[in-house]
Amino acid sequence: xxxxxxxxxxxxxxxxxxxxxxxxxxxxxxxxxxxxxxxxxxxxxxxxxxxxxxxxxxxxxxxxxxxxxxxxxxxxxxxxxxxxxxxxxxxxxxxxxxxxxxxxxxxxxxxxxxxxxxxxxxxxxxxxxxxxxxxxxxxxxxxxxxxxxxxxxxxxxxxxxxxxxxxxxxxxxxxxxxxxxxxxxxxxxxxxxxxxxxxxxxxxxxxxxxxxxxxxxxxxxxxxxxxxxxxxxxxxxxxxxxxxxxxxxxxxxxxxxxxxxxxxxxxxxxxxxxxxxxxxxxxxxxxxxxxxxxxxxxxxxxxxxxxxxxxxxxxxxxxxxxxxxxxxxxxxxxxxxxxxxxxxxxxxxxxxxxxxxxxxxxxxxxxxxxxxxxxxxxxxxxxxxxxxxxxxxxxxxxxxxxxxxxxxxxxxxxxxxxxxxxxxxxxxxxxxxxxxxxxxxxxxxxxxxxxxxxxxxxxxxxxxxxxxxxxxxxxxxxxxxxxxxxxxxxxxxxxxxxxxxxxxxxxxxxxxxxxxxxxxxxxxxxxxxxxxxxxxxxxxxxxxxxxxxxxxxxxxxxxxxxxxxxxxxxxxxxxxxxxxxxxxx
RNA sequence: GCCAAUGUGGCUCAGGGGUAGAGCAAUUCCCUCGUAAAGAAUUGGUCGCGGGUUCGAUUCCCGCCAUUGGCUCCA
Numbered sequence: 238x239x240x241x242x243x244x245x246x247x248x249x250x251x252x253x254x255x256x257x258x259x260x261x262x263x264x265x266x267x268x269x270x271x272x273x274x275x276x277x278x279x280x281x282x283x284x285x286x287x288x289x290x291x292x293x294x295x296x297x298x299x300x301x302x303x304x305x306x307x308x309x310x311x312x313x314x315x316x317x318x319x320x321x322x323x324x325x326x327x328x329x330x331x332x333x334x335x336x337x338x339x340x341x342x343x344x345x346x347x348x349x350x351x352x353x354x355x356x357x358x359x360x361x362x363x364x365x366x367x368x369x370x371x372x373x374x375x376x377x378x379x380x381x382x383x384x385x386x387x388x389x390x391x392x393x394x395x396x397x398x399x400x401x402x403x404x405x406x407x408x409x410x411x412x413x414x415x416x417x418x419x420x421x422x423x424x425x426x427x428x429x430x431x432x433x434x435x436x437x438x439x440x441x442x443x444x445x446x447x448x449x450x451x452x453x454x455x456x457x458x459x460x461x462x463x464x465x466x467x468x469x470x471x472x473x474x475x476x477x478x479x480x481x482x483x484x485x486x487x488x489x490x491x492x493x494x495x496x497x498x499x500x501x502x503x504x505x506x507x508x509x510x511x512x513x514x515x516x517x518x519x520x521x522x523x524x525x526x527x528x529x530x531x532x533x534x535x536x537x538x539x540x541x542x543x544x545x546x547x548x549x550x551x552x553x554x555x556x557x558x559x560x561x562x563x564x565x566x567x568x569x570x571x572x573x574x575x576x577x578x579x580x581x582x583x584x585x586x587x588x589x590x591x592x593x594x595x596x597x598x599x600x601x602x603x604x605x606x607x608x609x610x611x612x613x614x615x616x617x618x619x620x621x622x623x624x625x626x627x628x629x630x631x632x633x634x635x636x637x638x639x640x641x642x643x644x645x646x647x648x649x650x651x652x653x654x655x656x657x658x659x660x661x662x663x664x665x666x667x668x669x670x671x672x673x674x675x676x677x678x679x680x681x682x683x684x685x686x687x688x689x690x691x692x693x694x695x696x697x698x699x700x701x702x703x704x705x706x707x708x709x710x711x712x713x714x715x716x717x718x719x720x721x722x723x724x725x726x727x728x729x730x731x732x733x734x735x736x737x738x739x740x741x742x743x744x745x746x747x748x749x750x751x752x753x754x755x756x757x758x759x760x761x762x763x764x765x766x767x768x769x770x771x772x773x774x775x776x777x778x779x780x781x782x783x784x785x786x787x788x789x790x791x792x793x794x795x796x797x798x799x800x801x802x803x804x805x806x807x808x809x810x811x812x813x814x815x816x817x818x819x820x821x822x
Numbered sequence: 823g824c825c826a827a828u829g830u831g832g833c834u835c836a837g838g839g840g841u842a843g844a845g846c847a848a849u850u851c852c853c854u855c856g857u858a859a860a861g862a863a864u865u866g867g868u869c870g871c872g873g874g875u876u877c878g879a880u881u882c883c884c885g886c887c888a889u890u891g892g893c894u895c896c897a
Contacts, residue, residue, distance in 0.1 A: 282892095291825060378892030379825025386894045390825060393892075421890095425833080434870085434888060490897055510897055544823050544895065545888095553896080642897055661896085693897090730854050760854060768858035782856055794857075801857065 238411055240278050241397070251281040253314065253362040254369040254398035259283050260354035261303035262394075266290065271356065272333045272382065272391055280397035284380055286333065292392050297374050300394070308370040312352040314362050318345045324357065333382075371405045372398040375412075418655035420705040421550040423713040427721070427774060429704075430551055439548040439555035441701070446721035449753070451558075453719050454700050455536050457820065458560050458585070461696075465581065467534040467562060472514040474538045478504040484513045484671055485610065489643050495542050495555075507540035512693060515563040516675040519689075524679040526567055529689065530574050534562035536700065552660065552705040560697040565672070565689040567681070575626045575648075575665060578694045582650060582663045585696050588820060589707065594662070596632055597649045598624060599640030609643055615669045620646045623667045642693075644670035655709040662703065666693040714796050717776040718817045724754040725775040727766045729782035731758055739786035743779070743806070750814045771797050777813065 241247045255274035258281075262269050266287050274283035292300075319327065321338065324346045328334035334357055338346065348357045351366055363369065373396060380393035399405040416422070424430050429447030436442060443451055459469060478497050481487040486494075490509060497504040508514065515533045524531065537559050547553055566574050586594065600620055601609045609616070623646050627634055634648070641647060647666035651659045668691040678686040697703040707715065717723050724747055728740050740756060747754040755775070757766045763780065770778045779793045780801070791809040792801050804812070 293826065376891055377826070380893045381824075384894070386824070390893080392825080395892080432889090438888065484897095486897065493896080512897080541896075546823065546825095546893080547895065548889095644897080657891095666897090727857090729856050732854055762853085762855050762860060763857060764855090765859055766857095771858060778857090780857060784856080792857090797858090799857090 238415075239408065241280050242276050242278050246400070247398075248276050249361050250363055250369065250400065251276045251396075251398045252358075252360075253366075254372050254396060255281040255283045256314075256349060256351065256354070256356050256358070256362065257304055257307060257366050257369045257372075258300065258374070258394065258396060259285070259356060260351060260366075261300050261307055262287075263354055264303050264307070265296075265299060270331050270333050273337070274356075280375060280395055282393050282395040284382070284391040284393045286389075286391050290392070291379070292377050292394065297377055297394065301372075301374050304372065305370065307352070308366050310352065311365055311367040313365050314349055314351045316360060316362070317348050317350060319348060320344075321346055324348070327355075328357065368400075369398055371400065371402045372396055373405060373409060415655050418709045418712050419550075420552065420654075420708040423708045424550065426772070427713055429708075429721075432550075437555070438545065439543060439553075441551045441554050441556075447704070449721045450704055450715065450719050451700055454697060454703065457588075457718075458697050459534075459536070461581065461585065462532075462534050462562070465532070465577065466530075467532040469534050469536075470515070470518060472511065472518070472535060472537065474508055474540065475505045476508050476513060478506055480513045480517075481506065483674055484516070485643065485674060486510065486513070489608070493542050495540055508537075509539055509541045511535060511537040511539065511559065511561050512563060512671055512691075513675070515561075516671060516677060516691075519563075519565050519677055520675060524565075524689075526679055526681045526687075529565060529567050529679060530570055531565040532562055533565075535559075537561050539699075549657070550705060551701040552654070552657075554701060557699040557701045559699050560695050560703075562692075562694050564692040564694065565677070565679075566692065567679070567687065568690055571622055571667065571690055571692075572626045572629065574692055575623065575667070576630050578665045578692060578696075579627075579630055579632060579648070582665070582696055585663075586650075591652065591662075591710070593652065595651045595659070596627075596634035597640065597651060598627060598634045598636045599642075599647045599649050600636055600638050601641040601646065602639035605639060608639075609641070610670045612670070616646070619667045619669050623648065642666055642668075644668050645693075647693075652706060654706055660698075660702065660706070662698045662706065664693070664695050664698070668693055713774045715774070715776070716820070717813065718820045720774070720776050721753065722755045722773065722775045723752050723817065724777040724779055724813065725770045725773075726754065726756045726779045726781060727763060727770065728758070729763055729780065731760045733783065733786075736781065736783060736786045740781055743781070743791065743810075746806075746810050747813065750810060752813055752817065767794075779809075 239247065241251050259271050259274060262285060268288050270286040272284040274281065321341065321343050324338045328338060337357065347360055348355055349360060349362055375395045375397060377394040379390040382388035382391050397408060399408060427446055428444050430441045430443045432441045478487060494509050495507045497506050518533055519531065538556065539559055540556050543553060543555055564574055601616055627648060645666050645668040647664050649661045650663040651661050653659050672688050672691050677689055679689055681687045726740050726744060728736055730736060744754050744756050767778060776796050777793050779791055785792055789806050790803050791806055792803045794801055
C-alpha cells in the first residue's frame with residue numbers, strides 16, 4: 238500500500254487537498270476554525286472546530302460535493318510570504334492559528350491563497366485546486382485538540398487524493414481488500430474465537446479451532462525458551478493491592494486495573510502484569526552470583542481494564558496471555574542477555590516469516606515527572622546500557638522519547654497490521670528499579686549482597702495479539718503446523734467400500750503421526766466439499782478416488798492452489814510430518 | 823472514556839407505523855458424483871435491552887448495552 242507521507246508528489250497533492258477540504262468546510266460552515274491539516278501515511282486529515290457541530294455521514298457527503306465544486310472552478314493557488322506580525326494580525330480572530338503562529342520562530346511565515354480561502358502553511362502545494370479533484374473522504378471522528386484528552390474535541394476528517402481517478406479507484410479497492418484480512422472476520426469464518434455480551438466485553442473466548450492454534454504457539458515458544466535455559470512457572474491471576482503498591486504499578490496504573498476486591502480485610506486485584514509475582518519467586522530463596530541469569534517464564538493470564546473504545550477482537554482485550562519472562566542478571570551479564578533475547582526475537586520472526594518490523598529504543602521523557610520513576614542516575618545507566626548493547630549487536634532502531642516503561646527503558650519491536658495502527662509485538666525492557674523496590678539480592682563473588690538487574694521480555698507479546706497479527710498476515714492461510722485442521726480427506730464416492738478403506742488407511746497413518754486430519758464422509762458432490770475445505774483454509778486438501786486407491790497414491794491441493802499434485806502414499810505422510818516438525822513451509 | 827455510525831433467524835444482508843423477508847448454514851428426502859455450490863421440503867426471529875409517543879412500534883423519540891471507524895491510552 239502507498240505511503241502518502243513518503244511519496245513526494247502524493248504528499249504535496251494530499252496536503253493541497255487538505256486545504257481544498259478546509260475551503261469547502263469554510264463555505265459550508267463560515268465560522269469554522271482550523272487547527273492542523275497534515276499528510277499522514279494513509280492520506281491527509283484536517284482538525285477543525287465547527288463550533289460544537291459534530292459531523293455525520295450526510296455532512297461529509299456535502300463537504301465532498303462542495304470540494305468537487307471548488308475543484309471544478311480551477312482556482313489558482315498562490316504562495317505568499319508574510320512576517321510573523323502580519324500573520325498574527327491576519328489570524329487574530331482564530332485562536333488555533335494564533336497558537337500555531339505564536340509557537341513559530343520569528344521570521345518569514347508562508348501562507349497560501351486559493352480564491353476566497355487563505356491558510357497558513359509551510360507548503361509546498363500544487364498550483365491549482367483542480368489537480369486535487371480525484372479525492373475521497375474516508376472517515377471522520379472526534380479528535381482531542383493537541384491529542385490531549387483534557388482538551389476540547391475537534392472534528393477530524395480523513396481523506397485521500399490521487400493524480401488520477403484510476404489510482405484513486407485502485408486505492409479504494411485495496412482498502413476494501415484490507416477489510417477481508419481483519420482477524421475478527423477471519424476468526425468468525427474459521428470458528429477461532431467469539432465474544433459474548435454475557436461474558437463481558439473485551440473478553441474473547443477461544444473455540445476449539447482457535448485454541449488449537451493457541452496451544453501450538455504456546456508449545457512453540459516454550460520449546461524455544463526451554464532450550465535457552467528458561468524455567469517455566471505458574472502463578473495466580475490475582476495478587477494483593479500491597480503487591481502492586483510495592484512494585485509501583487498501583488500508583489501508575491490503578492485506573493487501568495479491574496477494581497480491588499475486599500476479602501476478609503484484604504484487598505486483591507486481578508493482575509495486570511506478572512513482574513511482581515516473578516519478583517517474589519526470585520525472593521523465595523537466596524541466590525548466588527553463580528545461579529545468574531535466572532530466567533523465570535510464564536504464559537500468564539493478565540487482566541487490564543482497557544478503555545472500551547480500544548478493544549479490538551483478540552488484538553486487544555481485557556484478558557490476554559503474555560509470553561512473559563523476567564530474567565535476573567548481574568550488571569555484567571546485561572549485554573549478553575539482551576543479545577540472547579534479541580536473537581530469540583529475530584529467530585522467531587524468521588520462523589514466522591515476519592520481515593516487516595521496526596525497532597524502537599523507548600526512552601523516558603525527563604520532563605514527565607509523573608509517569609517515570611525518579612532517579613536520574615538509574616535512568617542514565619539503564620538507557621546507556623541498553624543503547625550500547627543494541628549498537629553492539631548492530632540492530633537498526635529509532636529512539637523515541639517518552640515511550641519507556643515507568644521503571645526502565647525498552648526495546649520494542651513493532652509491526653503494522655492489515656487494519657489500524659502499529660502494534661508492539663516483542664519487547665525487551667531493562668529494569669534497575671523494581672528489583673530494588675522488592676529488595677531483591679544475590680550474593681556476589683566477594684560475599685556481598687548485590688541487587689540484580691531484571692530484563693522484562695516478551696517474544697510473541699501476548700499470544701492473543703500475536704495470533705491476530707499472524708491471521709491478518711496470512712489471511713487465515715496458516716502454515717500447516719498452526720492450522721486447526723491440517724489435512725482434510727475428501728473421497729470422490731462415499732459408497733465405494735474399498736475407496737473408503739483406503740481413506741481410512743491414510744487417516745490412521747496421519748493420526749498415528751499426530752497430524753490433525755478430518756474426513757469428509759458426506760455424500761456431497763466433490764466440488765461442494767472442496768469449496769467448503771477451501772473456505773475453512775485447510776492447508777492440505779486430499780482428494781481420493783478409485784484411481785488413487787488402485788495405484789496407492791495420494792492426490793492433494795495445497796492451500797487452495799489450483800494445481801493438483803499426486804505423490805506416493807508414504808511420501809505424502811513423510812512430507813506432512815516433516816513439514817510440521819520443522820514448523821516451516 | 824470521547825466523537826460518529828451501526829444493531830433484523832447460526833452467517834451475510836434487504837425491508838419498514840398495521841406484530842417480518844432473501845441467500846447461505848442446519849434438518850429430512852433424493853443424489854454416489856473427479857477438483858470452488860446437484861435438486862426438493864422443513865425448521866428457525868417476541869427485529870440488542872428498557873422506557874415514551876400512538877388505537878397499534880421491529881419501524882418514530884429518549885435512555886442503556888454491544889459492535890464498528892477514529893481520538894486518548896497501552897505497565
